[in-house]
Amino acid sequence: MGMSVRTGMDALPESCVSMILSFTSPAEACRLSLVSSTFLSAAESDVLWARFLPPNHAGIISGSAAPVEFSSKKELFLRLCDRPLLVDGGRKSFKLERSAGTVSFILSARELSIKWSDDPTHWIWKTLPESRFKEVAELRTIDRIEIEGSIETKALSPHTLYGAHLIFKVSDSAFGLDLMPFETSVEMGNWVRPGTARLQCPDQRKRCLESLLYANRSEMLRKHWETERDSRGGKAPGEREDGWMEVELGEFFIGEVGDGDGDGDGEVKMSLKQVKGYQLKGGLVVEGIEVRPKSPVH
Known part of the structure; x- marks a missing residue:
């Protein structure tokens, strides 16, 4: 009786929600993270932000004139938005x-x-x-x-x-x-x-x-x-x-x-x-x- 029942999108696995969010834009994914805790967790995942990064981002970073430090794919995405990379x-x-x-x-x-x-x-x-x-x-x-x-x-x-x-x-x-x-x-x-x-x-x-x-x-x-x-x-x-x-x-x-x-x-x-x-x-x-x-x- 004390257990809550999740319905709709919130009942989906986090990996599935991450995949769904990947078909939106970075801005939309951030807005949708306010929907629920499941959406918030999915919107922070590396699975999602790896989809938002360009396919050749690893090669670009390796050719950087200075080291690029990051702890998550989202942090890397924001780093590349905030400061141009030589x-x-x-x-x-x-x-x-x-x-x-x-x-x-x-x-x-x-x-x-x-x-x-x-x-x-x-x-x-x-x-x-x-x-x-x-x-x-x-x-x-x-x-x-x-x-x-x-x-x-x-x-x-x-x-x-x-x-x-x-x-x-x-x-x-x-x-x-x-x-x-x-x-x-x-x-x-x-x-x-x-x-x-x-x-x-x-x-x-x-x-x-x-x-x-x-x-x-x-x-x-x-x-x-x-x-x-x-x-x-x-x-x-x-x-x-x-x-x-x-x-x-x-x-x-x-x-x-x-x-x-x-x-x-x-x-x-x-x-x-x-x-x-x-x-x-x-x-x-x-x-x-x-x-x-x-x-x-x-």
């Missing part, structure tokens, strides 16, 4: 998004292909205390910019819409970066999405200086800029929480990895270029390209 010799930064457990990466400047970056008359490599990476690339002077990066789609989260963002700064002595739009693209297999982006917007003081230096040529380039921006909708730069600037290079969707439809296999290529106009430019500081989720698709 991996692959410190050339990439890895992080999980807390609510859905989706993966994001930042590819450092050293991980990118930056044309003529090995020529110190055009680019120099330097250390900045505010950068998460050992080195950043700073443009001294050049007339053509070509920056490319790539990442394997199997390293990313399936059924997820991603955005690729160039992370950069513009020095106080920068020049030539705001006269013409930059061409951007994101490519997967035969699928290519082109676009345009701005790294700087002209201000009044610079316009006066440029009118003296470049006269009619500057005006011609600016008219070309306006035409391109109006017809193709160039992306505008924005400030990040970490103090850097970013501009979106494009977006892409990762399907089911290994399903053979081309969405989840292979690699994604991202680029920012300015190869027209032959206008000298300098003062661009490149930290890397971030590939992060825009929204999960269920």
Whole structure:
């Protein structure tokens, strides 16, 4: 008579409840842990949080630049959400998004292909205390910019819409970066999405200086800029929480990895270029390209 009878979901074994919760999201699992003691226990289990971690998380952790300590799979998950992990010799930064457990990466400047970056008359490599990476690339002077990066789609989260963002700064002595739009693209297999982006917007003081230096040529380039921006909708730069600037290079969707439809296999290529106009430019500081989720698709 004194024994309570459990009914419904609460009567299921903890391992079964853990499996059911694994079909939700990390955020939903935490909310459901308030339902009962069985749900609470299941929501803390390694069985559940192992499902929320990416399949290749062991390999990622083993490639970390610093040891990763954890006592449970949930603690590891939260660790990867709270503090980005430097991996692959410190050339990439890895992080999980807390609510859905989706993966994001930042590819450092050293991980990118930056044309003529090995020529110190055009680019120099330097250390900045505010950068998460050992080195950043700073443009001294050049007339053509070509920056490319790539990442394997199997390293990313399936059924997820991603955005690729160039992370950069513009020095106080920068020049030539705001006269013409930059061409951007994101490519997967035969699928290519082109676009345009701005790294700087002209201000009044610079316009006066440029009118003296470049006269009619500057005006011609600016008219070309306006035409391109109006017809193709160039992306505008924005400030990040970490103090850097970013501009979106494009977006892409990762399907089911290994399903053979081309969405989840292979690699994604991202680029920012300015190869027209032959206008000298300098003062661009490149930290890397971030590939992060825009929204999960269920």
